[in-house]
Structure formats: structure tokens, C-alpha cells
Amino acid sequence: MAFDNLKQALLDQDEELTVQLVNEELAKGSAARDLFDALSEAMTEVGEKFANMEFFLPEVMLASDAMKAASDILIPEMAKTNSQAESLGTVVIGTVQGDVHTVGKDMVVGTLATGGFEVIDLGKDVAPEVFIEAAEKNNASIIALSALMTATMPSQGDVINFLNSKGIRDKYKVLVGGGVVHQDFADKIGADGYAKDAIDAVVEAKRIIGK
Incomplete structure (x- = not known):
């Protein structure tokens, strides 16, 4: 599965490693959108684990912090793709x-x-x-x-x-x-x-x- 290490870093609620891996993948030329999608899949798994009582609120909040830190890097990169397109609003x-x-x-x-x-x-x-x-x-x-x-x-x-x-x-x-x-x-x-x-x-x- 693509970006397994990145997904696991988020599932481990390791914000520092998540950010490090995002930066490394971007440096390799990986698409920001693909990285964001991979992290979104991991966050969906976090939600499922919370629903199944495998994760509790502290774990969810730490994973959310890691997702936010990664998003702060990825969203501007993804927006560049649409920089030439007319904004929808x-x-x-x-x-x-x-x-x-x-x-x-x-x-x-x-x-x-x-x-x-x-x-x-x-x-x-x-x-x-x-x-x-x-x-x-x-x-x-x-x-x-x-x-x-x-x-x-x-x-x-x-x-x-x-x-x-x-x-x-x-x-x-x-x-x-x-x-x-x-x-x-x-x-x-x-x-x-x-x-x-x-x-x-x-x-x-x-x-x-x-x-």
C-alpha cells in the first residue's frame, strides 16, 4: 500500500515523524494530493478505531494534531495546482x-x-x-x-x-x-x-x- 510508513506514523500519533516523512516524500517528488489522500485514509482508520474503542480521545486528538501539522504543509502545495484556475468561490x-x-x-x-x-x-x-x-x-x-x-x-x-x-x-x-x-x-x-x-x-x- 502506498505511503505505508507515513500512514503508520499518523496512526502512531507521531507528529514529528509524520511531518518529517511528508517533507521527505515531497522532496522525492511525490504529489501533495497523494500524500494528503494517504493521511486522510489513516485518519479514517483513526475514526474507526475510536468507534471500536481501540483508540480513545487522547489518541484521536494527537492523531489530529499530526494531521493538522501535515496539512499545514500539504494544503499550500496542493493549492499551487489550482493557482492558474479560476476560484470557485x-x-x-x-x-x-x-x-x-x-x-x-x-x-x-x-x-x-x-x-x-x-x-x-x-x-x-x-x-x-x-x-x-x-x-x-x-x-x-x-x-x-x-x-x-x-x-x-x-x-x-x-x-x-x-x-x-x-x-x-x-x-x-x-x-x-x-x-x-x-x-x-x-x-x-x-x-x-x-x-x-x-x-x-x-x-x-x-x-x-x-x-
């Missing part, structure tokens, strides 16, 4: 208020960036007004909301309610996702799109803006 993305998980969100940042979007990553525990301020400031087309806990799912709806209260709901498409989120919930809160994973996020983002 700007996406403001973050994990909603009350939620500090970034695993899925960080993967979506990477796939959106390589899919032709400009991405503004607001990080974690983001309040509704911060999403709106960033969307207005950056002339965004899409606001993407991640929630990894059942208790924070309503915060996705809070952002949509905030848009409605400001009378600017029609200005933005809202895309929701996260391990606990599902299509029925997305429909219930009035989201424009729902993505089940990082790859689907690009497909849905393009769909909801008509690209």
Missing part, C-alpha cells in the same frame, strides 16, 4: 461553538482547497457571529459548519438562525457535516447541503453553488 469553515474537535474539519479544509475553493479556516469553538463576520468580510459564497458531538449539533442551526435574524440568509449557502450529523438533521435546520465526508464536501459545495 470562498468558503468560511469552522467547528461550531462548544465543539473543540477539528479532525474532520481539517480534512475538509484540504479537499476544498484542492477542489478549487478559497478557504478561510476559523478553527474550533466558533460563535455564530464570528462565522457571519468572516463571511461578510471575505465575500464568501459558502459557510461550512462542522459538529463532532451530538450536544453541539444545534449550534449549526444557531448559525442559520443568526443569518435569518440579520436578514442575510439568502446571501450564503450553508454546508453542514461532522460525524454525528445526518441528512435529516441538515434538512430540519434548513441547511443547503450536507457532506458525509471530506470528499463529499467538495461535491456538495460545488452542487449548492451550481458549479
Whole structure:
């Protein structure tokens, strides 16, 4: 399997080795997108291990840190591939208020960036007004909301309610996702799109803006 050592470094939650191997592979001429895809596969395995109680939250967070460090290197490299292409629009993305998980969100940042979007990553525990301020400031087309806990799912709806209260709901498409989120919930809160994973996020983002 391609990039086995890289995947194992992430599964071992070894951030330093993960970054070292990413840099070594780039120096060899490996494509940044291929490296990102390999790490995404490893993160999917991390999620499965968490679901099966082979990993617990500390291991997931350490693996997420390694993924973030690698993504900080790979996303700019991947974006260069699309530098000559016209941007599809700007996406403001973050994990909603009350939620500090970034695993899925960080993967979506990477796939959106390589899919032709400009991405503004607001990080974690983001309040509704911060999403709106960033969307207005950056002339965004899409606001993407991640929630990894059942208790924070309503915060996705809070952002949509905030848009409605400001009378600017029609200005933005809202895309929701996260391990606990599902299509029925997305429909219930009035989201424009729902993505089940990082790859689907690009497909849905393009769909909801008509690209």
C-alpha cells in the first residue's frame, strides 16, 4: 500500500515523524494530493478505531494534531495546482461553538482547497457571529459548519438562525457535516447541503453553488 510508513506514523500519533516523512516524500517528488489522500485514509482508520474503542480521545486528538501539522504543509502545495484556475468561490469553515474537535474539519479544509475553493479556516469553538463576520468580510459564497458531538449539533442551526435574524440568509449557502450529523438533521435546520465526508464536501459545495 502506498505511503505505508507515513500512514503508520499518523496512526502512531507521531507528529514529528509524520511531518518529517511528508517533507521527505515531497522532496522525492511525490504529489501533495497523494500524500494528503494517504493521511486522510489513516485518519479514517483513526475514526474507526475510536468507534471500536481501540483508540480513545487522547489518541484521536494527537492523531489530529499530526494531521493538522501535515496539512499545514500539504494544503499550500496542493493549492499551487489550482493557482492558474479560476476560484470557485470562498468558503468560511469552522467547528461550531462548544465543539473543540477539528479532525474532520481539517480534512475538509484540504479537499476544498484542492477542489478549487478559497478557504478561510476559523478553527474550533466558533460563535455564530464570528462565522457571519468572516463571511461578510471575505465575500464568501459558502459557510461550512462542522459538529463532532451530538450536544453541539444545534449550534449549526444557531448559525442559520443568526443569518435569518440579520436578514442575510439568502446571501450564503450553508454546508453542514461532522460525524454525528445526518441528512435529516441538515434538512430540519434548513441547511443547503450536507457532506458525509471530506470528499463529499467538495461535491456538495460545488452542487449548492451550481458549479
